[in-house]
Amino acid sequence: MAQPKRGEVWLADLGLAAKVRPVLVVSIPYSDADYALVCVIPRTATPRGSQFEVNMQMPGLQPGAFNLQGMLAVLAAKFLRQLGSLDTNQMRQIEAALKRWLGM
Secondary structure, eight states: OOOOOTTEEEEEEOOTTTOEEEEEEOSOOOOTTSOSEEEEEEEESSOOOOTTEEEOOOTTSOSOEEEGGGOEEEEGGGEEEEEEEOOHHHHHHHHHHHHHHHTO
């Protein structure tokens, strides 16, 4: 299976409570010496209006937002299929919100 890449949106199994849901990959590829973990931001179909949600429409997905406060590391084996990818401007929006949340 191909390793998910930064900027791609995948369907991933986040476990029993978190369900199978779309996630945005924000980490860079790992190497053989690293853990097979990928840092992702989950997408929610029920945004709360938080300053740490980035509303974004994507073809094939219902309206929603990427919830930066839900960021987590997921085993590479939990990625089911690629759904699409964000363009440069969309990734800039995510990066700006992520920097704001992390105080960077």
